[in-house]
Amino acid sequence: MITRDAATPASGQLSVGEMLLAHGIGRRGFIKFCTAAASAMALPPWMGAAMAEQLRNAARPSVVYLSFQECTGCFESFTRSFAPTIENLIFNVISLDYDDTLMAAAGDAAEAALASAMRDHFGNYVVVVDGSIPTGAGGAYCTAGGRSAVDTLREAAKGASAIICVGTCSSFGGIPFADPNPTGAWPVTAIVGGVPIINVSGCPPIPEVITGTLLQLVSTGQIPDLDEHRRPKAFFGNTIHDRCYRRPFFDAGKFAKTFDDEGARNGWCLYELGCKGPTTFNACATLKWNGGTSFPIESGHGCLGCSEPGFWDKGSFYSAESTPQWGKAGEATPKQVVELAGITAGVGAVLGTASAGVSRLRQASRQKAAEHEHQGDE
Amino acid sequence: MSRLADIPVRIEPAVRTGGLGGGVTAILAELAALLERLAEHGDAGAIDLRSLPMSAQDRAALQAVLGEGEVQATLQADGASSIRETQVAGVWWIEHRDRHGEIIAELLEVAAVPLILGRAADEIAAAARRLRAGITVAAATGQP
Numbered sequence: 001m002i003t004r005d006a007a008t009p010a011s012g013q014l015s016v017g018e019m020l021l022a023h024g025i026g027r028r029g030f031i032k033f034c035t036a037a038a039s040a041m042a043l044p045p046w047m048g049a050a051m052a053e054q055l056r057n058a059a060r061p062s063v064v065y066l067s068f069q070e071c072t073g074c075f076e077s078f079t080r081s082f083a084p085t086i087e088n089l090i091f092n093v094i095s096l097d098y099d100d101t102l103m104a105a106a107g108d109a110a111e112a113a114l115a116s117a118m119r120d121h122f123g124n125y126v127v128v129v130d131g132s133i134p135t136g137a138g139g140a141y142c143t144a145g146g147r148s149a150v151d152t153l154r155e156a157a158k159g160a161s162a163i164i165c166v167g168t169c170s171s172f173g174g175i176p177f178a179d180p181n182p183t184g185a186w187p188v189t190a191i192v193g194g195v196p197i198i199n200v201s202g203c204p205p206i207p208e209v210i211t212g213t214l215l216q217l218v219s220t221g222q223i224p225d226l227d228e229h230r231r232p233k234a235f236f237g238n239t240i241h242d243r244c245y246r247r248p249f250f251d252a253g254k255f256a257k258t259f260d261d262e263g264a265r266n267g268w269c270l271y272e273l274g275c276k277g278p279t280t281f282n283a284c285a286t287l288k289w290n291g292g293t294s295f296p297i298e299s300g301h302g303c304l305g306c307s308e309p310g311f312w313d314k315g316s317f318y319s320a321e322s323t324p325q326w327g328k329a330g331e332a333t334p335k336q337v338v339e340l341a342g343i344t345a346g347v348g349a350v351l352g353t354a355s356a357g358v359s360r361l362r363q364a365s366r367q368k369a370a371e372h373e374h375q376g377d378e
Numbered sequence: 379m380s381r382l383a384d385i386p387v388r389i390e391p392a393v394r395t396g397g398l399g400g401g402v403t404a405i406l407a408e409l410a411a412l413l414e415r416l417a418e419h420g421d422a423g424a425i426d427l428r429s430l431p432m433s434a435q436d437r438a439a440l441q442a443v444l445g446e447g448e449v450q451a452t453l454q455a456d457g458a459s460s461i462r463e464t465q466v467a468g469v470w471w472i473e474h475r476d477r478h479g480e481i482i483a484e485l486l487e488v489a490a491v492p493l494i495l496g497r498a499a500d501e502i503a504a505a506a507r508r509l510r511a512g513i514t515v516a517a518a519t520g521q522p
Contacts, residue, residue: 027501031494041440045424045485049493126499129404302404 012072016093016218017056030056034219040082041212042286043234051219054131055093061218062117062125064156065099068149069142069176069185070131074204075101079206082291089211093218097125099143111145114156122159126181126217129153129188132169132176136184150191157192162223164198165189166210167307171199171229178312189230196223203306204285207236227281229309233285240277242301243285246270264300274318275302401432402439405486412488413468422489428481445467445485451495457482461492 020030034055035048051159067075081089090096097117098110105113117125130147134141139148155165165188168174176185189197200213213232216224224232240246248253249269256263258269264270272280277285280303284295299301302318315323401518405425411436432440447463457476464471470492474483487493 025456027498028453028494031455032455032457032459032483035485035494036474036476039428039483042429045486046427048483057489154443 013242016058028068037215040208044172058218060095062097063094063128064097064117064125065128067101068131069134072170074130077207078210081211118159126159126325127156127160127163128166129163129170130166132173132185132187134183134185141183143330157195162194162196164186165198166212167201167205168201171201172309176314182238197230201231201307208287209283215315235283236281239286240280240282244277244297270302272320273302274320276305277303279321280305280308290310402436405440416488418466425486427484440487
């Protein structure tokens with residue numbers, strides 16, 4: 001739970017409700033905003049009203065946004081949220097005290113803003129991390145203001161009430177962590193411990209999942225229910241496959257064999273073209289992208305599994321999940337792969353094998369995550 | 379790429395109950411349960427229509443069953459919202475739109491009066507304070 005101080009405005013500090021009133025948004029407008037946000041986040045409808053009531057009286061938490069070894073795609077996604085919009089979030093719900101991509105300040109002034117936010121809100125601020133943390137060459141692969149990403153993260157984590165990892169790089173290492181990982185990149189959980197960490201994975205994550213997680217954290221003052229990879233269950237509780245509109249074709253055994261055959265044109269299941277939907281937990285099939293317009297499978301391309309640990313190293317994006325995988329990622333040992341290959345025979349066995357393989361990969365992935373966390377606690 | 383409606387696959391029709399689709403029947407059953415809870419305990423509830431995969435046919439059927447009540451309100455707050463009472467006492471059909479007219483939320487609220495129409499105690503108290511202050515100023519200056 002984030003501290004009470006974070007959820008209750010200090011004397012002289014404007015609450016979210018007071019800030020909204022100052023911007024001409026009354027209680028009704030705010031209930032409407034929260035109802036729409038709850039609907040977009042697939043939360044129960046009564047959560048909108050409850051969220052509005054709690055948020056109205058809550059303090060706007062100080063948020064420090066740290067960008068490390070990343071491509072800024074996650075931040076680009078963040079700025080395209082429809083519900084709540086980024087403007088609503090930044091101007092009304094949170095106090096974004098440091099973000100070197102957005103802020104007008106630069107150089108010493110920017111670093112002073114970071115130091116001030118951490119000092120003035122010690123124990124109460126939320127850290128958002130975008131990007132993995134390189135540890136090779138003494139952390140020299142990613143520095144800002146003369147300090148390495150490792151040092152900045154460790155210092156920021158000391159006074160944080162929670163850390164939200166935005167994107168697969170900060171959550172699981174992502175592409176920098178992929179074999180051969182030349183910079184010695186690690187996810188946040190491998191670097192820091194002792195503070196609640198929420199992973200909002202995806203490459204990039206869905207905008208509404210980023211803003212929705214922040215909104216949930218601020219409105220309830222509590223860490224949301226998380227899955228085994230520390231991802232909010234509200235958004236990562238189902239696989240893409242579970243909620244895919246093409247699922248009836250999977251169940252009927254109708255699969256596209258190439259991207260331009262009759263099956264593809266008829267919208268059949270993309271499983272055999274490498275779709276990772278069956279093993280990928282995310283909200284793409286329900287929240288969709290660009291304000292609910294579409295998602296990759298609806299556009300004719302299989303899911304890459306970008307919100308799962310080690311997605312970049314799990315073999316070809318265009319091979320069915322039942323295809324044996326080699327390499328670091330696989331996080332499956334050659335022996336496991338041989339076992340997988342050995343029991344792959346016939347179409348019927350393919351699906352069962354995928355399930356067994358997924359179970360093994362998950363087990364290996366969990367072990368690896370545990371190793372990361374152990375390292376972070378040391 | 380095809381949408382589900384464009385895919386030439388025959389889907390078994392849902393079981394019909396008295397001419398209503400299974401989805402509509404389920405919504406009506408949930409509304410009945412929410413109304414019973416409201417009547418017995420005073421607890422309001424809601425169903426998020428945007429979270430339900432309803433066909434146009436189901437939607438029309440639901441609207442026909444619930445009908446139009448006596449009250450229709452329009453709210454202007456960061457875009458227009460319509461709040462319509464249905465013929466089923468306690469069930470309100472609420473549609474929120476943004477400034478561009480796009481629907482951002484649609485729900486069936488089960489309440490004596492929809493939450494968004496009421497005023498909170500602190501708002502009323504603040505209004506009373508402002509009015510008192512206004513009366514004092516008006517009395518002193520002669521200006522309304």
